Structures are given as C-alpha cells and as structure tokens.
Amino acid sequence: MSIPDTVLVDLPAHYTALHRAAFEASLAAGTARPFVIPYTLLGSFVLPVLYLSVPHRRRPWIYRARWAVVAAMAALNIQVVVAGTSSRNFAVAYAAGLVAAWGTLWGGCLVGVMRVQWAGGRVRVRKGTVGTAGTAGRGVAVVVDESVALMRRGDEYYWQAYPEGGTFWERLEWVWDLYCSFRGAGWTFAIPSIPSPPRPLDPHKAEPVDLSNLPIISRAGYHRHLTYRSFFRNRLLHIAWTWLFLDLFTLTARYDPYFVPGPPPAPTHPLPALLAALPAPLLSLLRTALSGGGIITAILCYFNTHQLLTLLLHRRTPTRPLWQYPSIFGSLAPVLDRGLAGFWGGFWHQTFRLGFTAPTSALPPSLPATALTLLTAFLLSGALHTTGALTAVPTTTLPASPVLFFLLSFVGVILQTALCAALRGPLDALPKRVWRAGNLVFVLAWLHATRWALIDDISRAGIWLYEPVPFSPLRVVLWGLGYEQEERWLRWDREWVPGWYWGRHWWESGIRL
Structure with a gap:
C-alpha cells in the first residue's frame, strides 16, 4: 500500500491528528477517560495529604489505619490507569500514568513508611x-x-x-509543602x-538550624548560589539555551520517522534522503544523542523555570532561602569517578530518589542491602515509565520495555563495579585521566546500547509530538527568511487550555487537561 506524499511531507501533523482522533473515539465509546482535576488526583494527592493533615501521634487507631489508606490510594490510582485515563495532549497523556504510579509510591512512603509526624x-x-x-x-x-x-x-x-496543635489549615499547609x-x-x-x-x-x-558548615557544592556536585543575582542569571541562561535547543530539536528531529510514530511495532515510513544516506551505526548514534539531549534539556528547562518562579514568589520572605534551590543536575565528577553508578546516583537529577529508596531505608547497612536498594530503585523507576506507556494515546507502546531498560542499568552498575574491583591493581597503575575517561566511555556505550528499551517506547508513546515550548523563535527567523512552508511560530494550541468536563457521575467532573 503506497503512502500519500502529503503524509510523508508532514508526518508530525498526520500522527498528531490521528492520535487525537483515536482518543476522542475511545472517549465517545467509553473506553477512555480524560485527565480531570480533582478526580484523577484523588489517590495521588488528595487522600494522602488529607490523611496526613489529621494528627495521629496520640491517636494510635488513626496511625494503624495508614495501610488501609495506602491500599485505597493504590486502588484509586490503579483505576486511573485501568480506566484508560489519557489526553489529547501527549505529554499529559503520558503524565497520567506517571502521576498515578508516583502518587502511589510517594504517598505510600509518606503515609506508611516515613513516620512524618514524628520525624518530619x-x-x-x-x-x-x-x-x-x-x-x-x-x-x-x-x-x-x-x-x-x-x-x-x-x-x-x-x-x-508537624504542627500537631495548630489549626487544620496550618497542618494542611505543612503537609502540602512536604508532599511537594x-x-x-x-x-x-x-x-x-x-x-x-x-x-x-x-x-x-524546635532546635536552631546549624548553617555554619553548609557546603556550597555537595559531594555529588550539586551547587547552590550565594547571591540572588548569580541565581537569577544562571537560571535565565539555562532557560534561554534549553528553550532554543528544544525548539531546534522539535524543528529538526521530526523529519526522522523514529521520533514520530516510533520504531516497530509502530507503522514504518521511509527515511528522508539525508538520513537514508547515513550509515546505520551513525544514524543510531545521532538518534541517541538527540533523544538524550532532548530529555536532559527538557528537565533543565522546566525545573529551572519552576525554581525561578518559586523563588520570585518568595523573594520578599525568608521562608525560602537561596540554599534551598540547588542545581537540577550534579556534576560529571561522579560519572568520571564511579561510572554508571555515579551517573544514576550522582549526576542524574535525583527528583524521585527519596521515594525510590524509602522502601528499603530500614535495612541495616550491608553490601546485600545496598544491592537490594539499588535493584528496588531501578524497578520502581521502570514501573513509573511503564504506567506512562500504558496511558499514552498510541496503542503501539510496549509497557514492559521501560522496566527492562532500568533492569539493564542495574546489571550495568553491578557489572562495572565488579570489573573495577577485579581490576583494581592495574587500574590504580593508570593515570587518573585514563580510567576516568574509561568510566565515561562505558557509561555512554551502555546507555546507547540499551536505548532501545526506553527511548524507543517513548517515541512510540508520541512524546516527541508534544510541543515543549509555547512559541518558536527559530520559526520566526525561518519565516522571515522566506520559508513559507514553516509552521506557525505560536506552538501551543487549544489543547493547552484547560476546560470543564462533565463526567458520567458528578465526581468524575472537573477541570480537563
């Protein structure tokens, strides 16, 4: 069956329309549900926050009910996934699964494991x-x-x-701050x-906080700023260059079908002539570099924007000091010194680390406990991305694939650690720069070799069809140079405007994303 030329010219627009039409058809048939606030967030946010806002240090029966609360949270979040919660906005569709999984894990840790009203x-x-x-x-x-x-x-x-003797609103604010x-x-x-x-x-x-020895740079390479000027300059520069990179990525990567429907079992399309002329290994490396760069710059852009706006809101109050806004990623030093273990445990953004490690935090320190903690963290990370694949609009995702990627990362950490231990003598004899370069090469090679297990499925989920920035400076420039076929410069359409949704039941109604 031949493919229409118009489809080959504009694959992103074709699949965007195709996926959105499929979601609307599923919604009309009752096999899908939109992302609705507050209903979709009941198990992830509302229930755990309300439960923790009720004092239970002196009410043992309330504390003993915590596992029933965790079970109810899990049931609500499973229902979010099973009911086909998704969205015409591909990022929101993928996030529906992430929110359900993370809400179960994070809320379960705070409610069931961490004893926040005692130790928080x-x-x-x-x-x-x-x-x-x-x-x-x-x-x-x-x-x-x-x-x-x-x-x-x-x-x-x-x-x-925890303000046990305070008002309900004081307790609610304390819990919400912790939860976020x-x-x-x-x-x-x-x-x-x-x-x-x-x-x-x-x-x-109510002990005073000892800030006398607060490090400027942590051992993992996360640094904090000493002045507002340096903080704002750094965040604005990061937002500017990541915005431009994401704009360039969006403008160029979508010419490759790998970033549109994704690899099989998604439909296949012929490559543009320029990409078809590249050797297969070089094309694979290019895809790894683009997808990895897209993920890292998106995290930097959004997280730095969040930090910037949050600190601006609290600029006149001392409740959010500068030292509470460290950098998003660590330095490359842990990668160079510890390889793949340093990449995931030091350089990577660590946003979910507390939730990933809390389930095994009570284990006494030992080598088996460390290995179990590492395995648990990777499995939970895989579960988060699996639920994202389940709620994505396209039906070609392979939900088990992300779990395999993180299991392979666990294998890579154990393998590299064991090899370095076995070769400790010869490695110590090498110049430091040589074995650090070896660690970096191993990390890049391992991530490239296992990319298929995660990035391929992200492509199938339609994530690269999502518009990461609201307007495109590059399209403004290209339009000014006479490239009339370039798309409009304003990238966010009506799918970014929340609306009201009337569900089949009153509790399913709310703000639709």
Missing part, C-alpha cells in the same frame, strides 16, 4: 529580639548566602515539626546529594 521537620524562621545575634548574625550569614544575610538581626532558622518537596530541600528528609544542614535529633524540640 522543615526549616522556618522565628523572630527574635532586634539587636541580638541569631543565625542571621554576620558570622554565619555571609558564609551561607544573601537571603540569610538579609534577615533581620535576631531572627533565626529553626526546625518546625520531592528532594527534601529544607526538610529533615533531604536526600544526601544536595547541600543540606545537619538534621536535628528531634524536630519537636
């Missing part, structure tokens, strides 16, 4: 007597950052425990990768 505490400011020296005193403030230096003399940071602090910056649950002060022995004693 966040950094807050309490007012002191003007003229006295607290943690905002000059000796500490200058070392920490500008936000601390601007505090009123006498005010100090302290650890605020995935890396735990400014909390007793902060992950070890980011710069953080020492944890208090008991947050209920």
Whole structure:
C-alpha cells in the first residue's frame, strides 16, 4: 500500500491528528477517560495529604489505619490507569500514568513508611529580639548566602515539626509543602546529594538550624548560589539555551520517522534522503544523542523555570532561602569517578530518589542491602515509565520495555563495579585521566546500547509530538527568511487550555487537561 506524499511531507501533523482522533473515539465509546482535576488526583494527592493533615501521634487507631489508606490510594490510582485515563495532549497523556504510579509510591512512603509526624521537620524562621545575634548574625550569614544575610538581626532558622496543635489549615499547609518537596530541600528528609544542614535529633524540640558548615557544592556536585543575582542569571541562561535547543530539536528531529510514530511495532515510513544516506551505526548514534539531549534539556528547562518562579514568589520572605534551590543536575565528577553508578546516583537529577529508596531505608547497612536498594530503585523507576506507556494515546507502546531498560542499568552498575574491583591493581597503575575517561566511555556505550528499551517506547508513546515550548523563535527567523512552508511560530494550541468536563457521575467532573 503506497503512502500519500502529503503524509510523508508532514508526518508530525498526520500522527498528531490521528492520535487525537483515536482518543476522542475511545472517549465517545467509553473506553477512555480524560485527565480531570480533582478526580484523577484523588489517590495521588488528595487522600494522602488529607490523611496526613489529621494528627495521629496520640491517636494510635488513626496511625494503624495508614495501610488501609495506602491500599485505597493504590486502588484509586490503579483505576486511573485501568480506566484508560489519557489526553489529547501527549505529554499529559503520558503524565497520567506517571502521576498515578508516583502518587502511589510517594504517598505510600509518606503515609506508611516515613513516620512524618514524628520525624518530619522543615526549616522556618522565628523572630527574635532586634539587636541580638541569631543565625542571621554576620558570622554565619555571609558564609551561607544573601537571603540569610538579609534577615533581620535576631531572627533565626529553626526546625518546625508537624504542627500537631495548630489549626487544620496550618497542618494542611505543612503537609502540602512536604508532599511537594520531592528532594527534601529544607526538610529533615533531604536526600544526601544536595547541600543540606545537619538534621536535628528531634524536630519537636524546635532546635536552631546549624548553617555554619553548609557546603556550597555537595559531594555529588550539586551547587547552590550565594547571591540572588548569580541565581537569577544562571537560571535565565539555562532557560534561554534549553528553550532554543528544544525548539531546534522539535524543528529538526521530526523529519526522522523514529521520533514520530516510533520504531516497530509502530507503522514504518521511509527515511528522508539525508538520513537514508547515513550509515546505520551513525544514524543510531545521532538518534541517541538527540533523544538524550532532548530529555536532559527538557528537565533543565522546566525545573529551572519552576525554581525561578518559586523563588520570585518568595523573594520578599525568608521562608525560602537561596540554599534551598540547588542545581537540577550534579556534576560529571561522579560519572568520571564511579561510572554508571555515579551517573544514576550522582549526576542524574535525583527528583524521585527519596521515594525510590524509602522502601528499603530500614535495612541495616550491608553490601546485600545496598544491592537490594539499588535493584528496588531501578524497578520502581521502570514501573513509573511503564504506567506512562500504558496511558499514552498510541496503542503501539510496549509497557514492559521501560522496566527492562532500568533492569539493564542495574546489571550495568553491578557489572562495572565488579570489573573495577577485579581490576583494581592495574587500574590504580593508570593515570587518573585514563580510567576516568574509561568510566565515561562505558557509561555512554551502555546507555546507547540499551536505548532501545526506553527511548524507543517513548517515541512510540508520541512524546516527541508534544510541543515543549509555547512559541518558536527559530520559526520566526525561518519565516522571515522566506520559508513559507514553516509552521506557525505560536506552538501551543487549544489543547493547552484547560476546560470543564462533565463526567458520567458528578465526581468524575472537573477541570480537563
């Protein structure tokens, strides 16, 4: 069967229309459901946050009910996936599964495992007597950052425990803040990768926060800024270059069918002449570089934008100091020093690390416990991406494939660690730059060799059809140069405008994404 020339010219528009029509047909037939707020978020956010907002340290029967709450959360989130929750917006469609899986894991950890009302505490400011020296005193403030230096003399940071005696709204705000602090910056649950002060022995004693030895750069290479000027300049520069990269990626990568319907079992299309002329290994490397660059720059663009906007909102208040906004990714040093283990455990953004490691946090330190923690983290990461594949609009995804990718990453970490241990003597005899280069080559080679298990399925899920930036500077330039066939420069269409959805039942109605 021949393929119409118009389809070959504009595969992205063809498959965008095709997938959206398929979703609308499934919605009309009752086999799909839109992403609706609050219904879709009941198990992921609403139920765990409300439960944790009820004091239970002195009510053992409420605390004992935590596993029933976790079971109800899981049931609601499973229903989100089983009911075919999706969206005409391909990013929202994929996120529906991610939210269901992460909400079950994160909410389950906070509700069932982490005893947040006993051990949880966040950094807050309490007012002191003007003229006295607290943690905002000059000796500490200058070392920490500008936000601390601007505090009123006498005010100090302290650890605020769960406000058990406060109002419901005070408890709700505390829990919501914790629930949205995935890396735990400014909390007793902060992950070890980011710069953080020492944890208090008991947050209920409202101890002062010791900021005297707060590192500027953590061991994993996450750094914090000392002035607002440097922070804003850094975030704006990151947003600018990642925006341009994503725009260029969107404009060029979609000429390759690999990034549109994806590889088989998705439909196949002939390659453009330029790509068809490339040797297969070079084309494969190009696809790895583009897809990896697209993922990293998208994370940098959105997370840096979130940090920038959040700090702007809290610029006049001391409750969100600069040191609570460390960099999104770590440095390359862990990759060069520890290889694949350093890539995932140091360089990568670590947003979900706390949720991935909490289930095994009670294990006593040992080599088997470390291996089990690593395996659990990779399996849970695979589960998140699997649920994204399940809620994607296209039906050609292979949901088990992402789990295999992360299992292969686990195998790669164990293999490289074992090889380095076995060859410790010869490796120590080499110059440092040689074995560090070897670690980097191993990481890049392993990720490239296993790309098919994750990136191929992301392509099948239609993620590359998603418009990552609202408007395209490159299309404005090309249009000005006379390329009339270039698409419009305003990229976000009506699919980005939330609307009201009337469900079959009143509780299924809400804001549709």
